[in-house]
Amino acid sequence: MTKRILVTGGAGFVGSRLCKRLLDEGNRVVCMDNFSTGSVGNIEAFLGDPAFTILKHDVTEAVTVGVDQIYNLACPASPVHYQADPVGTLKASVIGALNVLELARRTNIPVLQASTSEVYGDPHVHPQSEDYPGNVNPIGPRACYDEGKRSAETLFFDYHRQCKLPIKVVRIFNTYGPHMHPADGRVVANFIVQALSGRDITIYGDGTQTRSFCYVDDLISGLMAMMNSGPEVTGPINLGNPEELTIRELANMALELTNSNSRIVHRPLPVDDPRQRLPDIGKATRLLDWNPTTALREGLMRTIAYFESVAAKPVLATV
Ligand code: NAD
Ligand code: UDP
Secondary structure (H helix, E strand, C coil), X not given: XXXXXXXXXXXXXXXXXXXXXXXXXXXXXXXXXXXXXXXHHHHHHHCCCCCEEEEECCCCCCCCCCCCEEEECCCCCCHHHHCCCHHHHHHHHHXXXXXXXXXXXXXXXXXXXXXXXXXXXXXXXXCECCCCCCECCCCCCCHHHHHHHHHHHHHHHHHHHHHCCCEEEEEECCEECCCCCCCCCCHHHHHHHHHHHCCCXXXXXXXXXXXXCEEHHHHHHHHHHHHCCCCCCCCCEEECCCCEEEHHHHHHHHHHHHCCCCCEEEECCCCCCCCCCCECCHHXXXXXXXXXXXXXXXXXXXXXXXXXXXXXXXXXXXX
């Protein structure tokens, strides 16, 4: 049975890929966005589709729309962008969560929160499983995002306990793929854009910090599996790729796959930049039967092809 589904942040990188998949599966989609980091370009392919509606709206303002499910993705996600307006970021997370929860509560519909691996901060436990409470600096420059997302999780679980609302909380680890903005500022977009344009590859710190990278299509499958799971599955559930590599290894891979002559240069490591990050995805595998299937090289090749196709030389956002 098809549904009418609200995607907040639907014009962003992940949101637009989610809108596409939901439309492809025959649903009607309401894409709500304030277009701060998202773009019309990401959704222009569906603009003529009668099943697709755009609502230009800020999630910090109350919203009234009749839908069957809500995916709450509205929040800047790149450190460069979320630190540019920290108060706005915290408001998008906390007031935004309150607004979507109130909307969901009125008709008791399921609401999914796009939380983040940043709730683990700079972790002392490796890999990170959902029962690790995290190591977050509440007053540092990343706190507007980390603590905002942590507070949003608190609100989701309080609405679940107090109002019996069907909630779904996923903690998304670093995700990449086509439709990232060339000036996004996150590492995969930066390295590919730099390598393709022959500019220096900017490694922050010595490049020994680790991450793992999930291809966006795999993430979307996880988000939808979570939304459509039984009401007992509230999360939090980690979604990410369990293959860890250093940022230096990623830089070398970007150089190799683009056949680029760019030089590697080092820039200062941002304050509170997590030293290591890796999801334990046992819970997602067990409860959602979910595993990412796209190998990093394959996903990077597709992402490189996308950035080649958008070609123009954008101004990079760097810290
Ligand atoms: P993005 O910046 O491309 O997308 C965010 C979207 O939200 C944009 O379209 C932006 O315009 C919109 N937005 C921001 N503030 C808003 C507001 N106040 N009201 C309405 N719309 C607003 O980022 P993304 O990578 O697509 O991330 C989407 C969600 O997933 C975010 O909530 C992010 O925290 C979460 N997430 C993403 C990753 C990742 O690696 N991509 C990792 C962890 C969590
Ligand atoms: N990074 C880097 N060069 C860049 C952008 C990021 O070395 O041009 C590093 C950053 O310091 C971090 C990692 O890459 O250690 C991932 O950064 P990103 O901003 O993509 O996401 P984060 O995981 O920090 O939220």
